[in-house]
Amino acid sequence: MNKKGLGFKTIGAIILILFVLATILAVLNSTSSKLWEPLKEIFGFGYDGPDFATLNEEAISNFDVMMEDINTCLSSEKAECGCSISFNGLAEHHAIKTDNSKIFMLNIKGGNEITMDSAEINNLNCYIDNDFKSNELKSNERIKFNEKTPYIDISLWFDLDFKYKYNVYKKGDQLCWLTNKVNNNNFDLINKC
Numbered sequence: 001m002n003k004k005g006l007g008f009k010t011i012g013a014i015i016l017i018l019f020v021l022a023t024i025l026a027v028l029n030s031t032s033s034k035l036w037e038p039l040k041e042i043f044g045f046g047y048d049g050p051d052f053a054t055l056n057e058e059a060i061s062n063f064d065v066m067m068e069d070i071n072t073c074l075s076s077e078k079a080e081c082g083c084s085i086s087f088n089g090l091a092e093h094h095a096i097k098t099d100n101s102k103i104f105m106l107n108i109k110g111g112n113e114i115t116m117d118s119a120e121i122n123n124l125n126c127y128i129d130n131d132f133k134s135n136e137l138k139s140n141e142r143i144k145f146n147e148k149t150p151y152i153d154i155s156l157w158f159d160l161d162f163k164y165k166y167n168v169y170k171k172g173d174q175l176c177w178l179t180n181k182v183n184n185n186n187f188d189l190i191n192k193c
Contacts, residue, residue, distance in 0.1 A: 062089030076193035082166025096143035
């Protein structure tokens, strides 16, 4: 009988101690981040990785800005010129896909492609080579993002980087991506739209 009574007392004491610790942690979390931050580090609480929901909201908002830039470029009266299209807010888990009639913003986290937003746009499914000829993007080629610069993922061994101040080239009614496929001397020939 004494062993059972002692066991219940021990379990009760443990539950009381856990309750007191949980209450103290809750109070520290709500009142003082200076006290809470070291405890989070010691006990491994919290997640310090990226907030994907916020990153995706920013990307969707910036996709609208990107489309405004594209439409401004298209409406330029100049026949041949370069435009700067904003890629701000797009991160490593985002990609841009184009076809002959649409542009898509994708979430590619985890190897899946989920369309986050899209817009109607004709003739943006290409990139310009060094002779200012357009080359159609294949259906599996995407604009991707890393810490350094956006790039078109052409193959396992070959990417086209966006390294110039203009990243779209307008020729008539067609827009094509402007990458390092055009050398510096030819890039200097491009006027701003």
